[in-house]
Amino acid sequence: xxxxxxxxxxxxxNYLGTALSLVILVGLVGPWINLSYDSFxxxxxxxxxxxxxxxxxxxxxxxYATVRTDNQLVSRVWFVSPGTTLAGxxxxxVSVLNxxxxxxxxxxxxxxxxxxxxxxxxxxxxxRGVSIGVFTKPGWGITLALVSTLLLFLHAxxxxxxxxxxxxx
Numbered sequence: 653x654x655x656x657x658x659x660x661x662x663x664x665x666n667y668l669g670t671a672l673s674l675v676i677l678v679g680l681v682g683p684w685i686n687l688s689y690d691s692f693x694x695x696x697x698x699x700x701x702x703x704x705x706x707x708x709x710x711x712x713x714x715x716y717a718t719v720r721t722d723n724q725l726v727s728r729v730w731f732v733s734p735g736t737t738l739a740g741x742x743x744x745x746v747s748v749l750n751x752x753x754x755x756x757x758x759x760x761x762x763x764x765x766x767x768x769x770x771x772x773x774x775x776x777x778x779x780r781g782v783s784i785g786v787f788t789k790p791g792w793g794i795t796l797a798l799v800s801t802l803l804l805f806l807h808a809x810x811x812x813x814x815x816x817x818x819x820x821x
Contacts, residue, residue: 666753672807673747676767676800680743682793683711683718684774713793714740714774735777742770743797750804760808767804771797 688706696703711718714736719726731737746767754760 664753666751668807668810669750669752672800672803673750675796675803676743676747676750679793679796679800680714680740680747682796683713683791684794684797685712685778685788686710686791687712687788711791712736712778713791714743733777736774739770739774739777742773743767746770750807757812757814760811764804764808767801771801 687710688708689710690707691704692707693702694705695701707722709720711720712732715730715732717729717732719728746763750763
């Protein structure tokens with residue numbers, strides 16, 4: 653009887669999915685979008701050129717926004733908008749569900765698509781004022797989110813195929 657119980661408990665947790673969920677959660681708390689403004693120029697004696705630095709910076713994450721002035725934290729606002737908060741909640745739920753094993757293999761692709769919907773919900777809730785690459789720069793949190801999107805797709809593909817791929821593909 654104990655071997656049946658240990659086998660059941662061992663199968664409930666997906667270790668690869670748990671590691672991937674930790675990467676997703678770490679990326680979720682990091683800054684996704686950085687907006688720097690109030691610039692000034694500093695002379696670099698090594699390169700003998702001017703460098704553009706910024707006094708103020710806004711960092712946006714799905715759950716909070718941070719305002720920094722001269723590398724000092726001025727304010728932090730939690731739950732900035734309903735759209736970004738909803739996206740963060742979707743991504744958190746998906747990462748928790750990714751830790752479990754499922755008998756139906758298509759559930760892993762449903763988890764992947766729910767994660768992608770969470771990413772789209774975040775970017776659609778920002779509006780027209782944010783142009784990534786023009787005024788704002790991506791943060792390390794969105795980089796981890798995009799890497800985990802690729803890894804989550806690979807994880808879903810591995811689970812869907814059962815670890816084997818047909819030679820006819």
